[in-house]
Amino acid sequence: MKKVTVILAILFLASGLAYAKNYEVTKKVGSYTVHVVMDKNPPITGKNNMEISVQDTVGTDVVDAAVIVEYSMPAMPGMPAMNYKTKTDTKNKKYMATIDFSMSGAWNINVKITRAGKTQSVKFNVDVS
DSSP states (O other): OHHHHHHHHHHHHHHHHHOOOOEEEEEEETTEEEEEEESSSSOOSEEEEEEEEEEOTTSOBOOSSEEEEEEEEOOBTTBOOEEEEEEOEEETTEEEEEEEEOSSEEEEEEEEEEETTEEEEEEEEEEEO
């Protein structure tokens, strides 16, 4: 009985370690607060889902903006710069996108929010494994 308890305790602890929290970043730009959540932390080579929330100064969700995600890796010796762009879909007052990183390394992400003819950008970096 003691062995079973020890084994169950080890499995319980290991399952907790296997769960990784999402990658999250919150930034303020102009009159917006932008919260970005990626489903993998750290992001991986291949497809990563991104959820973007945009709120105005009073905390109201902004759902009438055009949101585009640009992501890039700078040029390195023997390799040109990589630049990609993806559109978002709106779901539950959030903007959803899928980013497909082509290789591991440092990537720059730029979330462009266009509303009422004005564009604001939120920039951050991720290390893709």
